[in-house]
Amino acid sequence: MNPEPLKKSHHESFMWLSPWVEKNDILVAGFTTKNGGVSKPPFASFNLGLHVNDNVEDVITNRKILAAELDMSFESFVCAEQVHEATVQKVTKADCAKGLYKYEEGIKATDGIYTNESDILLALCYADCVPLYFYAPDHHLVGLAHAGWKGTVKDIAGNMIRRWVEQENVPVEDIYVAIGPSIEDCCYVVDNRVITQVNEVVGQNGYQEVSPGQYALNLKKVNKLLIQNAGVLPERILTSSYCTSCEDDLFFSHRRDQGKTGRMFNFIGFKEE
Template sequence: MEPFTLNQSEIMLISEWQNLDSYLVAGFTTKNGGVSTAPYQSFNLGLHVNDNKEHVIENRKKLGNLTGFQTTQFICSDQVHDAKVIKVTSLDGGKGVLDYESAIPSTDGIYTDEPNLLLTSCYADCVPLYFYVPRSKIVGLAHAGWKGTVKQIASNMIQNIVENERVRLDEILVTIGPSIRDCCYIVDDFVINEVKNVLSTEDSSVYSEVSTGQYRLNLAILNKLILIRAGVKSENISFSSYCTSCEEDKFFSHRRDKGITGRMMSFIGYRED
């Protein structure tokens, strides 16, 4: 079952999680309903893609209105396609929201156990990973491109939550969000060799050769395998079927749009008034 429900033209929500706790807000933006102009039309949330800065800030304020969070409660990091994971607190509120320079540096995974913070990260094909522990109200996000995936940012997040927050593995829920799928994602031998180094055995569900030295790669499934190997129960992992490259009416795509495009934003947080 698709975990994401289109709530309005601008955002999709992880409805099954929000049904567990109405104070939880978790989802993914679309490219629609904002103020940015071509080639970033229209709901671009990325400050680093040469869009008009004021347009991006207005779009981020709109996301705040849609989610019930002030932009001072957003937390943004400088994503570098690595596997660093850190715990964030209210002291990090507002970082990277109105200017890229103040973002948490060189970090692709963030989590918290504090309310009234909206964790965010930006995407245009990479895999968004959402983490949720209902009992302790821990939430987290990880940005997993192919580099972060093979560096196992997914298992790094699990390790941080289990070891630092006294959480049992069977308590952790994960949702794998919209990303480019193997129907549209072709990579070379270099990338596939890195993938093979992660897999304990070759798994045909992760990649397939389409021509000499060219392979279809399913990063979402690879992340799921890494999560299961890290101890997350398969039944605790939800999986979006949306392809950011195929769904041109909904999403920006770095590969489809040849690198000149906007960014969607993943978000998760608890509201406590």
């Protein structure tokens, strides 16, 4: 098995996507934990989601903590109104601070964002869904996608890759992808409605039947297959081994916490040189 790509930082609030960050000193990329913030239970303590009925001022304080720890401008954040679809949008500095103070002011109805500009920190929310990171270092491009089961079977990963190839003129062999912490098949059982749609995009892969009509689904594996189907080289795909449901001390989990929980960020961006 490949080594875990996320490395704990000296801050308890996030982990670095170390294989990428260590090779580029202006790249900022990682995944936050549930620790190191000011939110009260059941959002204790580093909740970064504005849409979960946490105290808004606490969430904004947490976001300011993250910006300071990353040495990025607070106003550089770009967030999205995530709707479990497969829409991908390019963002610019004109989009900075969207969704920063109010969830509904994020990039509208979008689960994938990318940019080729510096001093922009892309950030999306998670509490079990699959966080995807995209990186083309030779083309100064970074991106994120939020892939729940709906976004996964709608191939948001492939949409991002094809967008870069077709509209940003990036050869597919120049694209790197990382799959971050999410709920794993050890903790994620779904029904025939979901599996029928999985079968349509990757065949009978990524799951095992555990009882009649019930399946343990590995969304990381399904996304990896779709990323490879879009042409990304297998050796350029990193996959985290963390299960958000199992790692109670590190991550919020919507399923484990029965819907009353916070949200982590995955984030990526370039600092100004």
